Amino acid sequence: MVDMPHGARQETPGARDDGRPAGPLRYFGVPLVLSGVLSILQGIAGIAEDRLFRAPRHYEYRFDLTSWGWIHLLVGIALVLVGVGVLRAVGRSRAVGVTAAAISLVTQFMFIPYYPLWSISVMTLDLIILWGLARLAVT
Numbered sequence: 001m002v003d004m005p006h007g008a009r010q011e012t013p014g015a016r017d018d019g020r021p022a023g024p025l026r027y028f029g030v031p032l033v034l035s036g037v038l039s040i041l042q043g044i045a046g047i048a049e050d051r052l053f054r055a056p057r058h059y060e061y062r063f064d065l066t067s068w069g070w071i072h073l074l075v076g077i078a079l080v081l082v083g084v085g086v087l088r089a090v091g092r093s094r095a096v097g098v099t100a101a102a103i104s105l106v107t108q109f110m111f112i113p114y115y116p117l118w119s120i121s122v123m124t125l126d127l128i129i130l131w132g133l134a135r136l137a138v139t
Contacts, residue, residue: 016020017115025094028132029087032097035104035125042111042118043073055112066112075104094133101129 046054046069053065063071085093103128106139108119 002132009059024132025086025089028097028129028136029083031132032083032101033080034083034102035101035122035129036076036081036083038118038122038125039072039076039079039104039107041076042115042122043069043071043076045069046072046123053114057091059113063112068114070105072111074105075100079104083123094136099131101126101133 029054046065049065049067055128056062076099078100082093087095105123108123108126111121
């Protein structure tokens with residue numbers, strides 16, 4: 001923060017003195033946590049080999065359902081941790097959030113044939129997160 005004349009201080013965008021996120025960071029930390037929780041649930045269903053998912057016959061990225069479950073579980077845990085970091089205004093959390101959301105977007109894209117509606121919904125959430133955090137990083 002920069003000291004201004006007459007004791008006024010200019011705030012750094014996205015952070016306050018008490019460590020809580022100010023303004024826009026709050027609106028992108030919550031979707032990060034939500035995307036993480038959805039990926040964790042998807043991962044648990046995959047590990048349990050739930051009948052919710054339909055395995056395609058001919059697909060380039062076809063793994064067994066347990067492998068996809070572990071991938072989504074790990075990505076989901078990363079998203080939740082990064083989302084908490086964004087909500088606590090931790091220094092590099094925005095850049096890590098962009099990376100984690102991009103990885104989540106790619107994994108969801110590759111998972112579309114297994115459960116299209118869920119994957120497209122989470123991809124939309126990841127795109128919103130990517131747009132918001134990338135926009136905040138520029139300003």
